[in-house]
Structures are given as C-alpha cells and as structure tokens.
Amino acid sequence: MSTSDRIPLRKMTRASLTINITLAVMALCTVVGLFFLDGRDVHLFARPGQAASPRETSLFAASAATLRDLGTMFFSPKANAAHFSSDPLMERVASRFGLGFLNSTFGQVLYAVVITLGLGFLTTLIGAIIALALGLLASRNLSSPRVSSVIKAFVAFIRAVPTVLWVLIFAIGAGLGSVAAIVGMSFHSAGYLIKAYSESFEEVDAGVIEALEASGANWLQIVFQAVLPSSMGYVLSWTFVRFEINFTTAVAMGAAAGAGGIGYNLFMAGYYLNIHEIGYITYLILGVAILMEVAATRLKKRYRLQG
C-alpha cells in the first residue's frame, strides 16, 4: 500500500496550528533566555584561578549547598524564641485562661500564624462584600451589557497590577502595616471574586428569572429570592477558595511589604540566616496550607468549580 492511499489521520486545523506555533514560540524564548540568564556569582562551571570575585561558585556547588540547606531546614527545624516578639494581648489572654503553652515559642509562632489567618480573613471578607455587589452588576443576565463590560474591564485593570504593588501604593498613605496590607490585598481578592461570582450568577436558570420578572418582581427581589439562594453554595465555596489564596498572599506580604504575621517572622529568620527557624516556620505554614487545600479541594469537587 502506497502512502497516498492512507487516510490522513491528523488534519492540521487552525486550532492545532495555533497550539503548535505558540508552543514553538515559547520554547524558542526559553532556549534564547537560557543564554541570557544572569547568575551573577554563579557560573555554569567552576573557573579555578580566574574567578572574578571570592564569592564565585559553580552551578553544581550552589545546588549542592542549597540541598544541604534544605536538609537542615526540614530535618532539624527549631524555633528561635528571640525573633518572636510577645504580643501583650496574647500574654493577657494566656494568663487569663491559664494557657501556659501560648507563652512558649510554639505558642508565639502559632499566634503569628493566627495573625496571618486574620489578615487573610479580613481581606476575603472585604473582597467578598465588594464582589457581591459588583458581581451582580457584572453578570450578563442581571445587568446591562455596557455595565457588565465596564466592570470586567475594571477587574482586568486591577488584576494587571501585582498585589505587592497595590499594598505598597497604599503604604505611602497609611504606612507599612496591616491597614495597607489588607486594603492592598483586597483589590485582587475582589477582582477574583467578581469574576467567580458573576459566572455563578450567570448559571442561574434563566426561566426562574423570567418567571419572577413576569410576576412583576423588581431587580432586588429577583436577586434576593432567586439568584442569591440558588448560587449560595457556589458563592461560599469560591469565597473559601479565595481565603486559601489570601492566606498564601498574606504570608508573602508579611515578608515583602511589612504586613506582619508569620511571613514577617519568615523574612526575619532569613535575614538572620537561621535556617533551622525557616524550617520550623515553613512546617507550620505547610500544615495550615495543606489543611485548607484539602478543604478547598473537597468544595471544588462538590460544586465542580473550575480554576
């Protein structure tokens, strides 16, 4: 059988062509980029005798050192009590309820995690309140196309600025701290939830809305009697998924933008080169993050959320 008799199995469609071209461009970028990747003191190979600076190492040596550090971090974690300033509020609570362990280092690290959880909670709450209002206006079945697209453009703009920059913009007025962190983090939180909520609202059965409209219900009645009750499950689980993200963001903001909490402790441990303490803090963050991830995955499965 000659080749011309075979049925062409793979037809080059526009979609597969686009996929292949995009992948090729990205791969090319990667190969070119590898040549421009500046390691400063880290060279591909060691250059004995002609090192430009005393700190110069090879890629291999640096990787080996990192693995050693990771070993220290994960196999001998230890908290250094000196880095955890005792909160007066926490001490009062501990003495009031006889919780001796709260004054120990473990208690202090745990309290720092609670602060980060608090930052994440407030951010999620503010984001959810804003997103509930704007999400209704952004969903196509409840609002005019113009309002919907204006809000969606607004969300795209908000999402284009990284969270850390929002936090630092607000820190100019409010100073570094929880106020700037929560306000700054709320922007992305609201943007994410507006998108998620409005997509949930758009899935509400059009017949129900039409029936209420026909019976003379006004917009608020439609929202409170039909849209919110039927999408409450989605709304709550999306909110929890965002809370999980906000916890991670709050850790990062503690380290990079002075938001306080466990992220700040992590940053200070790095500043004092205390790898044992980095390990201790990382384990605690990992524990909280995995617990929340398990809960979020269950919610996602239950409501078949995408993303």
Added chain:
Amino acid sequence: MEDLLVVERAIRRKSTGPTAAPPTVRGAYKARSLRAPDDLFRRHRTRFTLVLLVLLGLTALATVITQFDFLASLASFPKAVRWLAANVVPTQKSLVLLPNILTKLLQTVQVSIMATVIAAALAFLLALGGAVPTRPSPLFSGVVRLIASFFRNIPVVAWAIILIFSFGQSMLTGFIAIFIETFGFLIRSFIEAIDETSSASVEALRATGANYFQTIFQAVVPSVKPMILSWMLFMVESNIRSATLVGMLTGSGIGFAFDLYYKNFNYSGAALVIVCIIVVVLLIETVSNAIRRVIL
C-alpha cells in the same frame, strides 16, 4: 376579644378531638410529617442570623489581632488616589529611567516564560504518573500528588530566602524560585486536565491493543494539548505578577527596579514601573485570550 379566641380554640379542640390534626394548613403539613413553609423560613432566618453573628465575631477578633483600623483604611484611599494622580504621568525625570525599566521588564517576562516552559515539560511527565488513566500504579500516583502538594504549599518566599543563601541575589535565583512555584501548580493542573479529558480515549486505544507509549502519544497528548497550553498561558500571566514579588526578595527584574525607586522616594519612577507592568500584563492577557478563543 381574647375571650372570643379562647372560646374558638376550645370549640375547635372539641370538634376535632385531641388525636386528629387541626383543620389548618400547618396541621395538614404536620399530619403528613412535612415542614410548614413558615417554619422553614423561620429556620432559614435563624441560621442566617447565626452565620452573621459568627462572621461578625470573627471579624471583631481578626480586627483586634491584626490591629486593623477600618477608618484608617478608608482614609488611605484618597491619599493613594492622590499619589497615583500626581505620579502616573511620566515626567522628564522618570522618562530617563524608561530604557532601564523596559530592560528589567523584558527580563521578567523572559524569566516567566522560561520558568513556565521548563516547569510544564517536567510537570507533564510527572502528571502522566499521577493521573488516573495513565498512572503505572495508584501508589505512584499518590507519591506524585504528595510531591505536587509539597512544592505548591511551601510559600515562594521561603524558597526565595533559601535560594539566596547559596545562589546570591540574581536573576537565576528568581528564576529558580518561580520555576518551583510553577512546577507545583502545573503538576496538579495537568493531572486534573488528563483525568478530565483522556480517560475515554485511553480506554479506547487500550482496547485496540496499543501499548503504553502509543496511548500517551495518540490519545493523551492530542486531547490535553489545548488545556495544557491554556494553563501555560495562565501561568505566564500570573508569573509576571509573582515575579514582581520574587524580584523584590531576590534583587532582580522589575520587582527590584520598583523596590529601588520606591525606597529612594523616586515616586515618579515607581509609578512608571507600575504603568509599564499594567501595559505588558494587559498585552499578554489579550494575546493569550485570543489564543484561547482559537484553541478551546
């Protein structure tokens, strides 16, 4: 008036007897062991109030613990808007910085793409071992999921700090930190993509007697390719944003440029960085949305 009610109730009780249900709507519901509608509404109202109280309590607690000041947060808005308005238009002083900013931004974009591509290649291999239709054994799949969870849940800040110890402050350090973060995220996404799209085609090919590699290349790869590319585009976008943060910690890319201007009170320079980031991110988002429309 009240007497009349008492009498009426007494008559009703007498006429129906203690065992029969009273001739009311609610009685009818009770008799068929269904819940009366206003009972249901009351229960909903109670639950709603309870949830609201718990939320209020948690909010109060979180406000005290984090020392959050609601009024100060409202007051920060006019200040931030004024700052943006004053600095967002580039000046002579900030335009001098533009070439430097664009170079740094190009580096950041490049690092984001590189980290995504390399992480995607490795993550796809691991995802094949982790996804249900293609895994060699359930145990292997569990191990892969554990690895993914480990990489994903360790904060990128911790990776950046640990890497700085040996790699110093450089673009390479930022690249590795972003790579690790992307890797963990993509493994899970790819596993989900394979689970969702490939099980039917894999089963069909297995039934025809195709071997493992034939199934991978003829069934799995073609069916998940669009999803994989879509996730990669998403990762490039989000990496540019997280590269700003990582850059601040590892002293590289656009994050470092912003940090430098910000800490030296060169606010017009810092604002120009923000404007450049917005333009580039929106541009990339537009391109990737266009690609997504064609492929999905």
